[in-house]
Ligand code: FES
């Protein structure tokens with residue numbers, strides 16, 4: 001029987017955060033650890049891998065920000081070009097450091113083109129570029145899950161995702177749960193059951209629980225504990241968090 005004050009004492013790290021469990025890997029510069037100045041466009045695209053397929057425009061601009069080079073995999077470049085609606089792939093010429101990229105993120109149902117550094121985490125971009133400060137950064141190393149957001153229906157640690165690789169995916173933050181002035185069922189349940197104290201971990205807890213209830217609308221206690229096992233609460237509000245999720249599960253909608 002699990003200690004009621006600890007949701008996390010009987011399960012290993014949750015399986016629902018595959019990318020988030022990659023530790024600090026996701027925080028490495030996309031071009032690799034060798035000096036940025038030596039990262040060529042081709043090497044960067046190989047390293048960035050999925051970014052190329054996910055709607056990323058890579059610019060040059062060692063000191064001057066971003067330069068769009070064209071709308072296809074064009075070595076020569078065609079001068080400034082507007083971002084393509086379905087994303088596109090471009091890069092700096094060989095020998096030019098990749099310092100910025102423009103990526104299209106779909107956040108809370110809205111497309112946002114943002115300029116990011118190749119090593120910027122999704123959490124940083126959400127907070128600093130888009131002003132969505134509901135996403136909290138605690139450990140910044142995939143240990144506490146305060147930074148949880150939902151990416152394509154999967155709750156992930158945004159501190160350990162590179163924003164440049166999240167183009168084209170549907171991202172939901174805590175700001176995206178409200179409908180008008182109405183809290184979501186899970187938000188309301190946390191409020192009704194005092195599922196928080198300081199509130200720092202709460203956005204991550206709510207998003208994790210929301211993803212759970214969408215996938216499994218009627219989880220039992222063990223399933224809730226297992227799902228929430230990676231979401232730490234320094235205030236130890238675990239009994240109330242559990243009660244809140246159980247209450248939300250009784251409702252018909254998440
Ligand atoms: S897991 Fe991302 S801030 Fe702790």
Ligand code: FES
Pocket residue numbers: 195196197198199200201202232233234235236237
């Ligand atoms: S409510 Fe304070 S860390 Fe969870």
